[in-house]
Amino acid sequence: xxxxxxxxxxxxxxxxxxxxxxxxxxxxxxxxxxxxxxxxxxxxxxxxxxxxxxxxxxxxxxxxxxxxxxxxxxxxxxxxxxxxxxxxxxxxxxxxxxxxxxxxxxxxxxxx
Amino acid sequence: xxxxxxxxxxxxxxxxxxxxxxxxxxxxxxxxxxxxxxxxxxxxxxxxxxxxxxxxxxxxxxxxxxxxxxxxxxxxxxxxxxxxxxxxxxxxxxxxxxxxxxxxxxxxxxxxxxxx
Numbered sequence: 505x506x507x508x509x510x511x512x513x514x515x516x517x518x519x520x521x522x523x524x525x526x527x528x529x530x531x532x533x534x535x536x537x538x539x540x541x542x543x544x545x546x547x548x549x550x551x552x553x554x555x556x557x558x559x560x561x562x563x564x565x566x567x568x569x570x571x572x573x574x575x576x577x578x579x580x581x582x583x584x585x586x587x588x589x590x591x592x593x594x595x596x597x598x599x600x601x602x603x604x605x606x607x608x609x610x611x612x613x614x615x616x
Numbered sequence: 617x618x619x620x621x622x623x624x625x626x627x628x629x630x631x632x633x634x635x636x637x638x639x640x641x642x643x644x645x646x647x648x649x650x651x652x653x654x655x656x657x658x659x660x661x662x663x664x665x666x667x668x669x670x671x672x673x674x675x676x677x678x679x680x681x682x683x684x685x686x687x688x689x690x691x692x693x694x695x696x697x698x699x700x701x702x703x704x705x706x707x708x709x710x711x712x713x714x715x716x717x718x719x720x721x722x723x724x725x726x727x728x729x730x731x732x
Contacts, residue, residue: 508658538720547706547723548659549618591658603649603672604708604721606658 505530510592510607517582517614525577525610527592536595537568539577541588542609548591551577582614618642620709620724628730629697637692637727641709647671648690649721650682653704665690694729702731 510527517523529537537554552559554566554575565578575592592607619642629635641648647666651659661674665684679695688709694701705728708721 510658512656545704545728547618547725549723550720553720596661602647602664602666602710603661603674604651604659605661606651608656608658 506607507531507596507605508592508594508607510610512608512610514611514613517612519582519584519614519616521582521614522578522580523582523612524579525590525592525612527575527607527610529573529575529592529594529605531594531597532570532573533597534594535597537575538593538595538604539564539566539575540591540593540606542591543588548593548606551590579612582612584614584616587612587614618709618722618724620707620722622705622707622724622727624727625725626728626730628732630732631697631699633697633731634693634695635697635729637694637705637707637729638689639692639707639709639724640689641707642711642722645709645711645722646688647710648684648688649708649710650690650692651706651708652676652701653706653726654700655703659706662692697731699731702729704728 539551540548541551542548563580567576589609596603621640649664650662653659663673684690704726710721
């Protein structure tokens with residue numbers, strides 16, 4: 505079983521739409537969670553960390569449900585520039601602390 | 617920009633050859649992690665170096681090896697290249713207070729390796 509599972513999409517939405525991505529992680533001892541964004545043929549860049557209480561950064565809202573081992577990302581008022589692959593990332597727990605486990609990414613295309 | 621640099625940008629090798637990839641970490645960062653990203657997949661952890669010592673390794677064979685230098689830059693070496701080694705190789709630097717904290721990792725632009 506993979507450490508992080510994500511629906512690869514693709515998601516194709518019009519500008520202004522609200523879109524949500526989800527992922528699940530397998531190790532209940534994991535402590536740190538992130539969403540990274542990756543543009544085509546570029547490196548992943550940190551979009552936001554995910555906290556248990558949920559957190560928001562402008563149009564982006566991240567939620568963590570530890571009981572269900574489920575992480576979500578909500579993008580409101582989608583822009584053309586949001587088109588990218590969104591990677592759900594979990595930091596390894598215990599002896600694997602410091603290594604990041606990535607989902608395969610969810611591809612988003614925002615059209616005009 | 618993250619301040620993490622990698623070289624070369626692209627590389628083409630043939631099966632059986634050896635390759636060395638290089639990474640310079642962000643100023644002040646003492647930890648470098650290497651990841652392999654195959655097409656259509658998320659990055660997979662190869663190993664991590666903290667203060668010149670290997671500090672964790674993923675599920676990669678011994679022909680994947682690395683080094684970290686006193687200035688915290690790092691190399692990834694792959695021997696006996698196979699076709700499946702074709703991928704984007706990413707390094708990420710961070711500066712945990714210890715060798716095992718959860719500080720943010722900043723990625724370099726990657727080296728795209730093609731094995732023919």
